[in-house]
Amino acid sequence: MKYIDEFQDPELARRLLDDIHATVTRPWALMEVCGGQTHSIIRHGIDQLLPDQVELIHGPGCPVCVTPLEVIDKALEIASRPQVIFCSFGDMLRVPGTGRDLFQVRGEGGDVRVVYSPLDALRIAQQNPDREVVFFGIGFETTAPPNAMTVHQARKLGIANFSMLVSHVRVPPAIEAIMSSPNCRVQGFLAAGHVCSVMGVGEYPELAERFRVPIVVTGFEPLDILEGVRRAVRQLERGEHTVDNAYARAVRPEGNPAARAMLEDVFEVTDRAWRGIGVIPDSGWRLSSKYRDHDAEYRFSVDGIRTEEPAECRSGEVLQGLLKPHECEAFGTLCTPRTPLGATMVSSEGACAAYYLYRRLDMPATKTREATPVV
Amino acid sequence: MCLAVPGRVLDIEERDGTRMATVDFGGVVKEVCLEYLPDLQVGEYAIVHVGFALQRLDEESARQTLELFAELGLLQEEFGDPWETAAAEAAGSEPVEEVRNQ
Numbered sequence: 001m002k003y004i005d006e007f008q009d010p011e012l013a014r015r016l017l018d019d020i021h022a023t024v025t026r027p028w029a030l031m032e033v034c035g036g037q038t039h040s041i042i043r044h045g046i047d048q049l050l051p052d053q054v055e056l057i058h059g060p061g062c063p064v065c066v067t068p069l070e071v072i073d074k075a076l077e078i079a080s081r082p083q084v085i086f087c088s089f090g091d092m093l094r095v096p097g098t099g100r101d102l103f104q105v106r107g108e109g110g111d112v113r114v115v116y117s118p119l120d121a122l123r124i125a126q127q128n129p130d131r132e133v134v135f136f137g138i139g140f141e142t143t144a145p146p147n148a149m150t151v152h153q154a155r156k157l158g159i160a161n162f163s164m165l166v167s168h169v170r171v172p173p174a175i176e177a178i179m180s181s182p183n184c185r186v187q188g189f190l191a192a193g194h195v196c197s198v199m200g201v202g203e204y205p206e207l208a209e210r211f212r213v214p215i216v217v218t219g220f221e222p223l224d225i226l227e228g229v230r231r232a233v234r235q236l237e238r239g240e241h242t243v244d245n246a247y248a249r250a251v252r253p254e255g256n257p258a259a260r261a262m263l264e265d266v267f268e269v270t271d272r273a274w275r276g277i278g279v280i281p282d283s284g285w286r287l288s289s290k291y292r293d294h295d296a297e298y299r300f301s302v303d304g305i306r307t308e309e310p311a312e313c314r315s316g317e318v319l320q321g322l323l324k325p326h327e328c329e330a331f332g333t334l335c336t337p338r339t340p341l342g343a344t345m346v347s348s349e350g351a352c353a354a355y356y357l358y359r360r361l362d363m364p365a366t367k368t369r370e371a372t373p374v375v
Numbered sequence: 376m377c378l379a380v381p382g383r384v385l386d387i388e389e390r391d392g393t394r395m396a397t398v399d400f401g402g403v404v405k406e407v408c409l410e411y412l413p414d415l416q417v418g419e420y421a422i423v424h425v426g427f428a429l430q431r432l433d434e435e436s437a438r439q440t441l442e443l444f445a446e447l448g449l450l451q452e453e454f455g456d457p458w459e460t461a462a463a464e465a466a467g468s469e470p471v472e473e474v475r476n477q
Contacts, residue, residue, distance in 0.1 A: 090457025117426025
């Protein structure tokens with residue numbers, strides 16, 4: 001517990017850790033689903049403070065990482081068109097498509113703009129009626145409601161020059177896919193807190209029961225993560241597998257009903273390809289036919305794009321928890337944040353970037369106790 | 376993008392038929408849509424993601440989280456200039472803390 005002084009409340013962190021150490025009798029593998037949680041775990045060296053028997057496996061919870069290459073290439077193609085103002089969140093700028101990224105498209109003269117909120121893109125459309133404004137709508141259940149509201153507003157206000165390139169993904173089908181894999185080692189989940197702030201916890205009991213796996217809704221501050229681990233380990237040691245909410249200050253069982261209603265109105269569930277993983281049934285949303293006028297895929301002809309993933313990139317295995325970032329041969333050599341092969345390295349929430357940033361370069365393939373966290 | 380940050384409502388107004396608020400995130404002030412938390416009042420806290428209030432939060436939890444985010448540089452990461460970060464990365468700088476916190 002060498003690094004515990006870095007915690008916001010070191011005494012509480014110590015008590016949680018003591019409890020985890022006292023509870024564990026056997027090895028357990030837990031997966032955190034949220035990229036923000038992965039970042040927090042590596043940044044604070046939480047994985048190194050836990051007992052040796054508790055392994056944290058990083059899940060596919062970074063929306064930037066899992067956006068398929070084909071969709072990135074569609075975005076690059078649309079953003080290159082002279083009549084288009086292409087709006088995106090900032091963390092998509094350096095995600096590599098086939099050969100280039102949005103940052104380079106801007107350097108080549110494309111009108112690429114970064115917005116804080118999708119509503120900013122809608123305002124740009126109002127201010128530029130002679131241009132086509134396209135917003136890059138990616139993200140999990142936390143980001144989907146703001147994007148849904150923006151499309152709804154565009155239609156309500158009659159803003160005809162606004163469209164959205166939609167590539168939203170859903171967490172529960174990803175959990176199902178991970179648990180269904182023959183190589184799966186995951187025995188418990190730390191569910192993404194802010195996804196549950198929107199969706200509530202109603203989708204999880206069936207998964208917990210079917211796969212006999214505890215699912216603990218968890219925040220992403222260091223103490224939240226320790227508490228999530230503590231509750232998951234307690235269940236595992238007792239042979240339980242229920243849904244537990246360790247992030248009650250931000251998650252109500254029903255989630256946010258207004259946001260869920262808007263999601264149902266604007267989107268429809270669809271199969272979605274996850275970068276590096278492949279197609280997961282029912283794992284995404286697309287705009288429903290009612291909003292087709294605002295669907296950039298229909299407005300712009302971007303079919304027939306051929307994509308090519310770098311052969312050396314093993315991000316798919318990293319995203320499924322089958323491989324730790326530093327176990328990839330390209331990690332830190334061919335693949336760095338400056339020259340990323342895949343999105344798990346380019347996104348700041350990606351597991352590979354987190355490992356690189358916090359100097360896990362020299363770690364051997366097995367869990368190391370003595371590696372020193374930077375922070 | 377993935378970060379959802381607690382903020383305090385300073386002001387509320389209707390715009391284009393939409394309930395909007397001015398929200399303070401530990402010193403950074405942004406416009407936020409309240410359509411998903413329509414009964415949120417001035418002075419209350421909420422978790423905000425990409426310009427939308429998604430869930431109410433009590434003051435103490437919000438304050439603690441904001442302090443932690445500020446300490447970790449996450450607020451700058453969320454509200455800083457992404458073009459500067461992208462340019463630094465494209466120019467060859469690794470996204471180490473010094474760059475990320477500019």
